[in-house]
Amino acid sequence: MIHITRRERFNAAHRLFRSDFSDEQNMQIFGKCSNPNWHGHNYELFVTVKGEVNPETGFLINLKALSKLIRERVIEKIDHKNINIEVPFMQAKFASTEMLAMAIWDELADGVLALGANLHCVKLYESENNFVAYFGN
Amino acid sequence: MIHITRRERFNAAHRLFRSDFSDEQNMQIFGKCSNPNWHGHNYELFVTVKGEVNPETGFLINLKALSKLIRERVIEKIDHKNINIEVPFMQAKFASTEMLAMAIWDELADGVLALGANLHCVKLYESENNFVAYFGN
Amino acid sequence: MIHITRRERFNAAHRLFRSDFSDEQNMQIFGKCSNPNWHGHNYELFVTVKGEVNPETGFLINLKALSKLIRERVIEKIDHKNINIEVPFMQAKFASTEMLAMAIWDELADGVLALGANLHCVKLYESENNFVAYFGN
Amino acid sequence: MIHITRRERFNAAHRLFRSDFSDEQNMQIFGKCSNPNWHGHNYELFVTVKGEVNPETGFLINLKALSKLIRERVIEKIDHKNINIEVPFMQAKFASTEMLAMAIWDELADGVLALGANLHCVKLYESENNFVAYFGN
Amino acid sequence: MIHITRRERFNAAHRLFRSDFSDEQNMQIFGKCSNPNWHGHNYELFVTVKGEVNPETGFLINLKALSKLIRERVIEKIDHKNINIEVPFMQAKFASTEMLAMAIWDELADGVLALGANLHCVKLYESENNFVAYFGN
Amino acid sequence: MIHITRRERFNAAHRLFRSDFSDEQNMQIFGKCSNPNWHGHNYELFVTVKGEVNPETGFLINLKALSKLIRERVIEKIDHKNINIEVPFMQAKFASTEMLAMAIWDELADGVLALGANLHCVKLYESENNFVAYFGN
Numbered sequence: 001m002i003h004i005t006r007r008e009r010f011n012a013a014h015r016l017f018r019s020d021f022s023d024e025q026n027m028q029i030f031g032k033c034s035n036p037n038w039h040g041h042n043y044e045l046f047v048t049v050k051g052e053v054n055p056e057t058g059f060l061i062n063l064k065a066l067s068k069l070i071r072e073r074v075i076e077k078i079d080h081k082n083i084n085i086e087v088p089f090m091q092a093k094f095a096s097t098e099m100l101a102m103a104i105w106d107e108l109a110d111g112v113l114a115l116g117a118n119l120h121c122v123k124l125y126e127s128e129n130n131f132v133a134y135f136g137n
Numbered sequence: 138m139i140h141i142t143r144r145e146r147f148n149a150a151h152r153l154f155r156s157d158f159s160d161e162q163n164m165q166i167f168g169k170c171s172n173p174n175w176h177g178h179n180y181e182l183f184v185t186v187k188g189e190v191n192p193e194t195g196f197l198i199n200l201k202a203l204s205k206l207i208r209e210r211v212i213e214k215i216d217h218k219n220i221n222i223e224v225p226f227m228q229a230k231f232a233s234t235e236m237l238a239m240a241i242w243d244e245l246a247d248g249v250l251a252l253g254a255n256l257h258c259v260k261l262y263e264s265e266n267n268f269v270a271y272f273g274n
Numbered sequence: 275m276i277h278i279t280r281r282e283r284f285n286a287a288h289r290l291f292r293s294d295f296s297d298e299q300n301m302q303i304f305g306k307c308s309n310p311n312w313h314g315h316n317y318e319l320f321v322t323v324k325g326e327v328n329p330e331t332g333f334l335i336n337l338k339a340l341s342k343l344i345r346e347r348v349i350e351k352i353d354h355k356n357i358n359i360e361v362p363f364m365q366a367k368f369a370s371t372e373m374l375a376m377a378i379w380d381e382l383a384d385g386v387l388a389l390g391a392n393l394h395c396v397k398l399y400e401s402e403n404n405f406v407a408y409f410g411n
Numbered sequence: 412m413i414h415i416t417r418r419e420r421f422n423a424a425h426r427l428f429r430s431d432f433s434d435e436q437n438m439q440i441f442g443k444c445s446n447p448n449w450h451g452h453n454y455e456l457f458v459t460v461k462g463e464v465n466p467e468t469g470f471l472i473n474l475k476a477l478s479k480l481i482r483e484r485v486i487e488k489i490d491h492k493n494i495n496i497e498v499p500f501m502q503a504k505f506a507s508t509e510m511l512a513m514a515i516w517d518e519l520a521d522g523v524l525a526l527g528a529n530l531h532c533v534k535l536y537e538s539e540n541n542f543v544a545y546f547g548n
Numbered sequence: 549m550i551h552i553t554r555r556e557r558f559n560a561a562h563r564l565f566r567s568d569f570s571d572e573q574n575m576q577i578f579g580k581c582s583n584p585n586w587h588g589h590n591y592e593l594f595v596t597v598k599g600e601v602n603p604e605t606g607f608l609i610n611l612k613a614l615s616k617l618i619r620e621r622v623i624e625k626i627d628h629k630n631i632n633i634e635v636p637f638m639q640a641k642f643a644s645t646e647m648l649a650m651a652i653w654d655e656l657a658d659g660v661l662a663l664g665a666n667l668h669c670v671k672l673y674e675s676e677n678n679f680v681a682y683f684g685n
Numbered sequence: 686m687i688h689i690t691r692r693e694r695f696n697a698a699h700r701l702f703r704s705d706f707s708d709e710q711n712m713q714i715f716g717k718c719s720n721p722n723w724h725g726h727n728y729e730l731f732v733t734v735k736g737e738v739n740p741e742t743g744f745l746i747n748l749k750a751l752s753k754l755i756r757e758r759v760i761e762k763i764d765h766k767n768i769n770i771e772v773p774f775m776q777a778k779f780a781s782t783e784m785l786a787m788a789i790w791d792e793l794a795d796g797v798l799a800l801g802a803n804l805h806c807v808k809l810y811e812s813e814n815n816f817v818a819y820f821g822n
Contacts, residue, residue, distance in 0.1 A: 009264075009265075011176050011177060011178055011264065012176055012177060013150040013174070013175040013176050013177040014177075032216070032217040033217060035217050035218060035219070035223075037150070037218065037219035037222050037223050038150040038175050038177065038219055039148050039149055039150050039177055039216075039217040039218060039219070040148060040149060040150040040151075040175065040176055040177005040178055041148055041177055041178070041179050042178050042179040042264055042265075079169070079176075080169040080170060080172050080176040081172060081174065081176060082172070082174035082175055082176070085174050086172075086174050127146075127148070127179055128179075
């Protein structure tokens with residue numbers, strides 16, 4: 001069993017708020033992260049997969065295929081986008097880093113399986129000081 | 138003569154576009170950076186000042202005072218904001234990293250002088266791959 | 275279940291030594307890290323908490339509250355201090371990175387619980403080449 | 412129980428290929444990583460060991476001894492070398508990062524035991540975007 | 549006048565040696581960097597251009613065009629290659645970081661002019677500890 | 686003309702204070718940096734030298750020789766030391782980063798000349814947020 005990790009990056013705008021709250025209520029609970037005019041981040045995404053090394057190839061997984069999967073299912077849908085408004089897999093979800101990591105897991109899990117490995121962890125950095133890790137349950 | 142640099146950070150949303158262009162024209166020229174729903178970045182700002190070391194204090198400048206100046210004049214006005222809409226010193230300016238670095242220079246130059254040093258460089262990272270440096274002329 | 279991590283930093287002086295040893299004995303065992311005149315580090319502290327995302331807030335934990343907890347219980351007591359002499363939670367303890375990580379765990383565990391999560395890991399970097407991780411048992 | 416990690420670095424050349432394949436077949440499967448004239452990397456190696464803190468020393472392990480072990484058994488054999496041709500512990504092995512991490516585990520495990528700890532993880536970065544982790548089984 | 553910098557990366561194999569020296573002489577002068585079986589690096593390249601901001605676009609230069617120029621003229625010719633053997637712009641040149649930075653300058657200077665800016669600096673990192681900067685004369 | 690930079694690191698304790706001031710006065714002016722029990726840092730030192738590439742060697746300077754010079758004249762005297770008390774080249778000097786960078790310049794300048802290059806810049810990071818650069822006049 002080995003773990004292999006691929007980093008990808010995206011830039012996006014977002015806002016923390018609940019649509020059933022007023023802007024004032026949102027600002028009270030979520031602070032400046034609730035600014036109605038949005039703010040944004042350079043997100044760093046680390047996708048870790050696990051499995052046995054294939055004795056034929058010496059690889060667990062073709063990293064180019066993993067990178068392509070992440071780009072097609074995640075990066076192309078979220079890079080230079082507004083997470084609250086435009087990202088299909090975040091529709092009707094709260095735009096926190098936690099929810100985003102879990103949604104990215106759901107986007108990737110079966111695709112990783114099809115590549116012959118298991119998704120182990122989605123780690124998402126919002127800044128150099130804050131990041132979340134989701135292990136799928 | 139010595140140079141001393143202070144790093145501060147801010148997160149903001151922006152969009153590259155000209156108001157005299159249609160969304161289609163903007164998208165054609167500025168690409169995904171022109172997304173009408175915004176995107177955003179974790180900006181890293183490096184402010185370099187220069188001058189003689191004060192023989193009384195052994196300092197060029199009190200770094201806490203420099204940090205306070207940058208926070209009051211720049212960070213508090215731009216952090217978690219929309220650069221195109223909400224930032225006073227970017228009013229009616231194009232929201233590129235170049236224009237932003239020059240505007241930050243104008244915000245800081247006289248304040249640095251009042252602290253007894255000269256502003257030397259404003260360096261602004263939009264991402265780990267792109268940054269600008271402005272030396273004031 | 276999700277994991278969320280907050281980074282905080284502090285600068286401190288320390289020395290590796292046992293008070294029941296002479297300076298010579300300490301130098302023999304601990305090398306230059308035992309210098310009686312102290313040395314110091316920029317420590318980087320990563321505090322990871324875990325739990326369920328609150329369906330009300332979309333958060334596991336309010337990161338500002340976690341940051342405030344770490345600052346009040348750890349950073350304010352150790353930043354710009356001498357770990358061997360001045361830090362209450364290191365009294366009568368050996369000032370190694372291992373012991374420091376375990377002491378920080380004890381400072382934080384019940385406070386994290388009060389915020390509605392469980393402390394998962396205290397990771398402490400002494401330099402870019404050396405770090406420890408403590409999982410609480 | 413505590414985990415402690417030491418980082419070491421090495422630069423090496425390698426090539427992904429199977430000797431039972433032609434250069435054309437290798438290029439088809441492994442792409443530019445199969446270039447017969449080699450390419451290379453700055454590898455970063457993170458070795459994590461675990462165990463109980465020794466109440467005598469306040470240490471899990473003497474980090475200088477761990478560093479010396481890694482240097483003697485791994486770095487001196489691979490730094491500024493060709494992984495496919497010159498590295499004893501990679502003889503007859505496929506020169507992927509996965510295989511390399513597993514071979515480094517085998518080089519280190521008993522030496523870490525002799526230092527009074529258990530090897531927990533060998534993490535190997537090939538680039539800022541790709542890394543593997545091996546936990547020994 | 550503003551400076552803007554684009555980072556690109558490549559991985560390559562090389563060897564420091566003079567063809568008019570024996571392997572023994574090369575090893576004596578260049579040490580392990582002269583290993584006849586090659587070694588390699590993850591190189592980081594920072595290309596800085598300077599000029600006036602275009603009042604029409606708010607840009608000094610289109611960074612995508614600059615990135616494309618660097619990729620076509622440098623990265624595609626050197627990435628995953630052997631610098632001594634395969635890189636056209638390094639033919640008959642000594643494969644040191646100094647010579648490489650100067651050769652990259654020559655590859656890029658007129659292309660940057662054609663984009664409406666002036667090449668200011670080619671900065672090339674061979675490792676986190678060593679880098680060169682070339683300003684064109 | 687080319688510039689080449691070597692990074693070295695050291696850990697040290699220090700305190701900002703003037704011996705002609707009381708502890709209270711020092712605390713008032715220099716804040717927590719004046720703590721009489723010391724604090725410390727992981728310093729990062731970047732030494733940049735400049736000159737012409739030697740057509741014989743393809744080098745500006747032998748980086749191993751430059752590293753050896755920095756280690757002998759600076760690192761061995763300051764690493765794991767107390768800057769205020771134990772470092773010969775900081776005797777009777779204020780222990781600020783500015784003064785330290787200038788003192789390091791004086792330690793290195795003639796040694797760099799003897800290696801056939803000119804010292805161009807001493808850059809010293811006290812933390813990821815603060816650094817100074819000294820160009821020798």
